Amino acid sequence: MDAAFTAEQDEIRRTLRDLLTRHAGPGEIRAAVRTAEGHDPALWRRLAQGLGLPGLALPEEYGGAGCTPTELALACEETGRALLPSPLLATAVLAAPLITALGTPSQRAGLLPRIADGTLTAALAVPGGSTAAALGLTGDNRSAPWSGGGRAGGVQARHGDGGWRLYGEADRVLDGHSAGLLLVAAHTGGYPRSRTLLFLVPTESHVPAEVSGGAPTEVPTDVPTRTQGLTRTRLTSLDETRPLARVELRDTPAALLGADADTADVCGALAATGHTAAAVLAAEAVGAAAGALERTVAYVKEREQFGRAIGSFQAVKHRLADLYVRVEAARSAAYYAAWDPAAGPLALAQALETARTVAGEAVQLHGGIGFTWEHEAHLYVKRAAADELLFGPVHRLRDHAAVRAGLFGDVSSRALAHEAAV
Secondary structure, eight states, X not given: OOOSOOXXXXXXXXXXXXXXXXXXXXXXXXXXXTSSSSSOHHHHHIIIIISOGGGTTSOGGGTOOOOOHHHHHHXXXXXXXXXXXXXXXIIIIIIHHHHHHHOOHHHHHHHHHHHHTTSOOEEEEOGGGOHXXXXXXXXXXXXXXXXXXXXXXXXXXEEETTEEEEEEEEEEEETTTTOSEEEEEEEESTTTTOEEEEEEEEOTTOOOHHHHTSSOOOOOTTSOOOOOSEEEEEOOOSSTTSOEEEEEEEEEEEEESSSOTTTOOHHHHHHHHHHHHHHHHHHHHHHHHHHHHHHHHHHHHHOEETTXXXXXXXXXXXXXXXXXHHHHHHHHHXXXXXXXXXXXXXXXXXXXXXHHHHHHHHHHHTGGGGGSSSSTHXXXXXXXXXXXXXXXXXXXXXXXXXXXHTTTSSOOHHHHHHXXXX
């Protein structure tokens, strides 16, 4: 295995870092999160159409760059360093791979090119805010009742003469308030034959050109073009750079993602997407930790006490050295996971723990100013905490990885039942 980055990968990192340094400073980030979209639409268009970020890992036949998850992880490390609020994670990391894996040829041709050029954003809506469980990061998503299990609650799907209809709600949907397309996980078949399927639900914020009067194009018959009974509410979240929403569905028309409800391996596709997403999320968390560390190193070089910079004190040097080792170790784990997605959950656990530790130390080493609302140190703390709430916690990521690796011997049915109950 050659761990060195190629010239193209280094160019992706350099170009994106230069752009974000100019247009995504602390002031711009604070302004972006207060917009209706929760991000800067102009910057998103530049990232999508100028740099092609949403299409980095999409096949070239759909307008993507045909790159590997490593390039996407590189990009997300830089967006994490700047704490950039953008639809990149929800759209390119979570939604697009599911459409690629499960969608019909018509659905892929109708949706993926618009995702690649940034004109369509998407979000994965999972009932109960159990995104980590649905992606198979903290448990077996085939046995855990993360989407209602066919009982009351969650999101239920019914099929009738008018097609599929969805009922229920999903909380803590990442970028769900602004996404042009929702991928909704819902149960169907009732309790005896309960199974999880994914459905496409367009939103009022994104009307295709063929509906809004633009240039006429062929409308795929299995991509819905209208929405009824859909209510989206932006929630107050711990981390403003991770906008969350509640999605309510009341007799909402939807289209099945895929051609056959009986043969679609939705849980398998979610788990495969989860492993790759974990590697990308790990790289993003490493970027946030590295950004916090860089700001802290710059501060201790300037802040003076007893007539000398506090960074010259041995105790401060040791603390910073320990943080540097943590960040580099987490970075190595993240990029190994990008090469081997099976290691994604463990890399994510290490990266989340590193981000939490570095952000906490950054606040401490900044002293009194680190506790103020005006300083950006608290933004790194909130990002670390929010990511662990959304995609962790760390001990569950490690526990499930250990069970899957067989570190505790043969996994009995009793152990699996306990894992599903947790």
